[in-house]
Amino acid sequence: EPEVTQTPSHQVTQMGQEVILRCVPISNHLYFYWYRQILGQKVEFLVSFYNNEISEKSEIFDDQFSVERPDGSNFTLKIRSTKLEDSAMYFCASSGQGARNQPQHFGDGTRLSIL
Amino acid sequence: AQTVTQSQPEMSVQEAETVTLSCTYDTSESDYYLFWYKQPPSRQMILVIRQEAYKQQNATENRFSVNFQKAAKSFSLKISDSQLGDAAMYFCAYRSAIGNQFYFGTGTSLTVIP
Numbered sequence: 001e002p003e004v005t006q007t008p009s010h011q012v013t014q015m016g017q018e019v020i021l022r023c024v025p026i027s028n029h030l031y032f033y034w035y036r037q038i039l040g041q042k043v044e045f046l047v048s049f050y051n052n053e054i055s056e057k058s059e060i061f062d063d064q065f066s067v068e069r070p071d072g073s074n075f076t077l078k079i080r081s082t083k084l085e086d087s088a089m090y091f092c093a094s095s096g097q098g099a100r101n102q103p104q105h106f107g108d109g110t111r112l113s114i115l
Numbered sequence: 116a117q118t119v120t121q122s123q124p125e126m127s128v129q130e131a132e133t134v135t136l137s138c139t140y141d142t143s144e145s146d147y148y149l150f151w152y153k154q155p156p157s158r159q160m161i162l163v164i165r166q167e168a169y170k171q172q173n174a175t176e177n178r179f180s181v182n183f184q185k186a187a188k189s190f191s192l193k194i195s196d197s198q199l200g201d202a203a204m205y206f207c208a209y210r211s212a213i214g215n216q217f218y219f220g221t222g223t224s225l226t227v228i229p
Contacts, residue, residue, distance in 0.1 A: 004159070031215060042119075043160075043206065045216035056215050091160070103150060104217060106160040 002026040006092050006107035013082055014115055021077045021110045023092030032075045033093040033104060034067065036060070043091065049075065079112075087114045117142045119209050121220035128197045129228050135182075136192045136223045138207030146212035149183065149190045154204040154222075163205070166190065194225075202227045 005024045013019045025032050034046040047057040049067055064080045075094075079086055089111050093104040118141045128134035140149070151163040166174045166183050173181050178198075182191045194201055207220040 033215070033217075035217075035219075042221040043217075043219040045218070048215040050215075058216070103162040103165060105162075106152075108157075108159045 002105075004092055004094055004105050004107035006090075006110050008110060009108065010111045010113070012113045012115060015084055016081050019079050019082055019112065021079075021090050021092075021112070023075045023077070023107055024073050025075055025092065025094030026096075026105055027073070029094035029096050029105070031055075031095045031104075032067075032069070033095075034077045035091040035093065035106075036088040037091065037109075038085075038088045046077070082112075082114045084114050086112060088112060117144075117147075117209050117211065117218045119207055119218050119220040121205075121207055121223050123223045124221070125224045125226070127226040127228055128194070130197055130199060132197055133193060133195045134197055134225065136194075136205050136207075136225065138190045138192070138220055140188050140190065140207075140209050140218075142188065142209065142211075144211055144213075148210040148212070149181075150208040150210065150217070151179070151181070151190075151192045152206045152208060152219075153201075154206065156203070160206065164192065197227050199227050199229060201225060 007022045032049040037043045045058050047061045048055045066078045089109045091109045092107045095104045120139045147168045149166045152160040153163045154160045164176045164179050178195045180193045204222045206222045208217045
């Protein structure tokens with residue numbers, strides 16, 4: 001069964017540095033998402049992306065965040081100047097076009113640790 | 116914004132027994148979708164079951180079934196004949212009929228005792 005893949009599985013970065021998290025969604029999916037999960041807390045929505053533009057974003061997704069689909073397969077989340085509170089598990093998800101009851105398929109996540 | 120509440124941080128069940136995980140949500144919408152996801156340790160979230168709010172019939176998927184009470188805004192998950200592989204974190208999620216994002220609960224950690 002097709003899967004969403006994320007790299008790296010664990011990223012350690014110095015505070016203030018830029019980090020790029022990568023995702024390869026399921027190939028025929030058209031909607032892409034990023035979520036984050038701070039340790040011990042709930043999964044929180046960051047952003048959704050469709051037709052090469054952001055379709056929805058949360059309050060968390062401020063100017064330090066950006067997303068891009070640089071080619072036909074990758075979907076990236078960039079954090080421009082990382083802060084300690086950005087330490088979390090980041091999940092990419094994708095879904096196909098069609099009925100709203102279609103689930104989002106999640107990747108394994110990237111654990112981001114900011115030092 | 117919609118909120119999803121899972122009031123049981125941890126649950127345990129004997130192998131082969133039945134367990135029910137609770138979920139409530141708050142919304143003013145009449146049309147929406149509800150999901151249960153399973154997240155094994157260090158693994159991705161996997162869809163367990165889904166329910167459309169406009170359907171009165173409770174969804175079932177093999178050993179998994181839901182008790183959807185729309186008026187009470189409750190969406191519990193029942194796991195029958197629990198197996199060791201059912202041990203995981205279970206997340207309840209809400210999706211509006213309008214927006215794209217999922218709203219997740221804080222999760223319930225399920226332990227299956229051999």
